[in-house]
Amino acid sequence: MTAQIIDGKQVAADMRAELKEEVARLKEKGIVPGLGVILVGEDPASQSYVRAKERACEDIGIYSDNNRLLSQTSQEELMALVEKMNKDPKINGILVQLPLPKGLNEAEVLLAIDPAKDVDGFHPVNVGKMVVGEKAFLPCTPHGVIQLLKRSGVTIEGAEVVIVGRSNIVGKPLANMLIQKKPNANATVTVCHTRTKDLAYHTKRADIVIAAAGRPNTVTADMIKEGVVVIDVGVNRVEDATKKRGYRLVGDVDFEAVKEKASFITPVPGGVGPMTITMLLYNTVESAKKAAGIEVE
Ligand code: NAP
Numbered sequence: 001m002t003a004q005i006i007d008g009k010q011v012a013a014d015m016r017a018e019l020k021e022e023v024a025r026l027k028e029k030g031i032v033p034g035l036g037v038i039l040v041g042e043d044p045a046s047q048s049y050v051r052a053k054e055r056a057c058e059d060i061g062i063y064s065d066n067n068r069l070l071s072q073t074s075q076e077e078l079m080a081l082v083e084k085m086n087k088d089p090k091i092n093g094i095l096v097q098l099p100l101p102k103g104l105n106e107a108e109v110l111l112a113i114d115p116a117k118d119v120d121g122f123h124p125v126n127v128g129k130m131v132v133g134e135k136a137f138l139p140c141t142p143h144g145v146i147q148l149l150k151r152s153g154v155t156i157e158g159a160e161v162v163i164v165g166r167s168n169i170v171g172k173p174l175a176n177m178l179i180q181k182k183p184n185a186n187a188t189v190t191v192c193h194t195r196t197k198d199l200a201y202h203t204k205r206a207d208i209v210i211a212a213a214g215r216p217n218t219v220t221a222d223m224i225k226e227g228v229v230v231i232d233v234g235v236n237r238v239e240d241a242t243k244k245r246g247y248r249l250v251g252d253v254d255f256e257a258v259k260e261k262a263s264f265i266t267p268v269p270g271g272v273g274p275m276t277i278t279m280l281l282y283n284t285v286e287s288a289k290k291a292a293g294i295e296v297e
Pocket of ligand 1: 141164165167168170171192195199214215218234236272273274276
């Protein structure tokens, strides 16, 4: 069997087109969704993520309030900016790009964001609501994974899902979302990590394997059964002298070998990556609708 490739760029483009139409309809009612973006310091990777987020907002008509702060910014200045955005009615979502430079207290900043504007879904109030199955902003990468499965026609209900990785931004929230008694959930979930005794024992019996370990070749062809669905969240740089920049990006899955056994697989790049920003846009639009008293999903 050769797997069908799940084209994350296409799914993201389809969702962004839907969001663009929705933003246009909201603008007719005088509602303009707004995202407040805070980047502290000059980390090149963070700068490029933030630029991509701002461009994506512009593309679909979301107003973005972009703030670049020097790495010497104090905790007080940062907290004051978050507080200002909390009160600003033009801002429906607040994004503080992580990691913050050394010396700044990330947890305190994330806790200061109004949960009603926490479009990254990292505030403990939203995490708690997600766990108990209440409406909440869902964290963007795991929500993107579920959208990819749903829009590829993969049945999640009743599936044995094995997640490799238990971070607070991918593995744990994904597990919580997939066990909800709701559509596009109702899965039986196993979460694996570095203390898991026999990773292959778990991945071999999975209908859906989701790799979020941050290590190339964590999932190889001998570790999966025929027909499995494989979602690769990992993004890793491996040296490659044939590339101008000296490296290429790979996921956590041995793509070439695994695609010969799987029924569906996401590539890296071009799989989960494009969905993360898309779900941030989605959360910002949902937040604007909620603030305007429009019923949200
Ligand atoms: P993280 O915080 O480093 O967590 C990695 C998790 O994987 C940990 O729970 C770790 O276990 C587990 N793990 C690592 N090696 C393992 C192994 N050999 N066997 C079993 N479990 C293993 O990473 P993260 O933030 O969740 O990110 C994971 C990957 O996804 C990274 O490559 C990251 O770049 C990528 N990512 C992509 C997107 C996107 O938009 N595409 C977004 C977020 C993250 P322990 O807990 O025991 O240490």
